[in-house]
Amino acid sequence: MQQRAFLFLQGVCSPFFYRLGKRLRALGLAVHKVHFNVGDVAYWGFNGARSFRGPLEGLPDFMADCHRRWGITDQVLFGDCRPVHRPAITAAQVRGIRNHIFEEGYFRPHWVTLEREGVNGHSLLPRDPDWFVEAAQRLPQTTTAEPVRSPFWIRALHDVVYHSASAWNPLFFPRYRTHAPFNAAVEYAAYCRQLPRLRLIARREARRCQAVLQASRPFFLLPLQLNSDAQILTHSRFDGMASVMETVIASFAAHAPSEAHLVIKNHPLDVGLVDYPAVIAGLTHRFGLDAERIVYLEGGSLPALCDRARGVITVNSTSGLVAIQHGCPVKTLADPIYNLPGLTFQGDLDDFWHSAEPPDGRLYGHFHDVVHHTTQINGSFYSSRGITVAIENALPHLAADRSPLERLL
Secondary structure, eight states: OOOEEEEOOOSSSSSSSHHHHHHHHHTTTTEEEESHHHHHHHOOOTEEEEEEOGGGGGHHHHHHHHHHHOHHHHEEEEEEEEEHHHHHHHHHHHTEEEEEEEEOOOOOOSSEEEHHHHHOGGOOOOOOOHHHHHTTTTOOOOOOOOOOOOOOHHHHHHHHHHHHHGHHHHHOOOOOOOSSSOOOHHHHHHHHHHHHHHHHHHHHHHHHHHHHHHHSSEEEEOOOOTTOOHHTTTSSSOHHHHHHHHHHHHHHHHHHOTOOEEEEEEEETTTSSSSSHHHHHHHHHTOOOOGGGGGEEEOOHHHHHHOOOOOEEEEOHHHHHHHHHTTTOOEESOTTTOOOBBBOSSSSSHHHHHHHHOOOOOHHHHHHHHHHHHEEEOOOOSSSSHHHHHHHHHHHHHHHHSSSHHHHO
């Protein structure tokens, strides 16, 4: 491995970045860190670290100084849409520094995403289906992935530790502003109320989902995303799920077959800060729909619903990939990496209700294999074993002069 100098920015709420940096140091590489809040400090410490406490407009100059001072060749970060990351990515690109960007896996579980320069809507993956067909023929033989468990309680514990430390931000990082739309304390309080409620209604929601699956009437599926998701806030024209539902229900009311129903399934990690049943009731009345034509579920199996649905509407969620995998027609309201002719419906939403066609299974196979090879790392960000697996699988990608995607392009 050639001599390189790595600069870590904000990571996921877990020890993943700390352990990855420690592993790179063990290989004899220079590793540095920029802290933006106390949560960053809690998971990394002060070893090779420097804190940014200035206004956001001063970040490009600060990053340029870090790059020069430490001779940085590579920059590592989690998510490319955070306010502190966009200027840092640009500053690195100006100096020819590689950006290695981690994100949650495009295919889950057992996988995380690692791309250069951008993920999701900023990904360098081509939007040409023919390229995926051709590139798939040049892939090396695949290796078996290790299943890694990542219990929700471990992820939740890390999140609480990180944000509890960040309660000191007003004192030590007074100018820091989180990328999340809600204060962590508000979300925790809401989830403490939501979790017992979801457990209480789990059997009821399972029965309601089963009733949808067993009924003879056709239905379309709208799986909701989190309002805090960067996919919504940065990579779409919507400001949240309420506006998504307004767009979909308006089109459904005007253009869907009269016998069709619309099933709206909530995200399993939603904390209940928005009263979706009330929003749906208001939209149903506003657009003159019979209330029974809209079914709202807070549980149930997404794959089972995709198997039975006439079509799935999503903004840019990975639930669209689940639907494509199950041969279900998909209409995206933004431009995720899988929005390709042959995989998703390319016409208007108003036409989707009558003209939806199933995805090309052969094309999906090629797409799946290429995306896995170029962007997916076996492992997890949260459990101890998952972190170990992810680090060992990420090292060759971080060390290479060209990423797997760059070698295929």
